[in-house]
Amino acid sequence: xxxxxxxxxxxxxxxxxxxxxxxxxxxxxxxxxxxxxxxxxxxxxxxxxxxxxxxxxxxxxxxxxxxxxxxxxxxxxxxxxxxxxxxxxxxxxxxxxxxxxxxxxxxxxxx
Amino acid sequence: xxxxxxxxxxxxxxxxxxxxxxxxxxxxxxxxxxxxxxxxxxxxxxxxxxxxxxxxxxxxxxxxxxxxxxxxxxxxxxxxxxxxxxxxxxxxxxxxxxxxxxxxxxxxxxxxx
Numbered sequence: 048x049x050x051x052x053x054x055x056x057x058x059x060x061x062x063x064x065x066x067x068x069x070x071x072x073x074x075x076x077x078x079x080x081x082x083x084x085x086x087x088x089x090x091x092x093x094x095x096x097x098x099x100x101x102x103x104x105x106x107x108x109x110x111x112x113x114x115x116x117x118x119x120x121x122x123x124x125x126x127x128x129x130x131x132x133x134x135x136x137x138x139x140x141x142x143x144x145x146x147x148x149x150x151x152x153x154x155x156x157x158x
Numbered sequence: 159x160x161x162x163x164x165x166x167x168x169x170x171x172x173x174x175x176x177x178x179x180x181x182x183x184x185x186x187x188x189x190x191x192x193x194x195x196x197x198x199x200x201x202x203x204x205x206x207x208x209x210x211x212x213x214x215x216x217x218x219x220x221x222x223x224x225x226x227x228x229x230x231x232x233x234x235x236x237x238x239x240x241x242x243x244x245x246x247x248x249x250x251x252x253x254x255x256x257x258x259x260x261x262x263x264x265x266x267x268x269x270x271x
Contacts, residue, residue: 089262148200
């Protein structure tokens, strides 16, 4: 089945640093999504990408939809303690409308 | 609160009992999805429903699991004769169209004794 490879698995960074994480797939997706999950809660949508090559920002977050439609990255600039959580990439399968998730990137921030 | 509502938040069952998980989608959303998450893993798709119809159940185990989304009321994920391996967090998501981003509830954490 379709799989997303997300990296890195975890990051422990200093407050104020920039963060970058990415997702790759052997399959093409027409929509890429990035979610953040905090303990005991559900994933919260951060950014949605709909077109190959698209670069979209949401505050300190920037995400890009790869030209090949097989990858995406998420950058967080000037990290703060509340950025702590697990970040998931997800590809939307056009037929059936289900999401395929990466395994997540655990982000920890040292203040 | 117009978000996706799931209840209960925590559910404890003994092996062999039935578990019923409920999900009310966001207002105006008619597409509902169920996902399962094991500890330290990503979410895995189970089933996709529109009002009164199952659209895709390719991620559902063939036995013991069923889902419905009736014309009136919440969507229900039902697990019969639960086993220890059913312990997980179950998340519901909804969207207003099938090709639109899905918004998630806070999940039901199912523990099997």
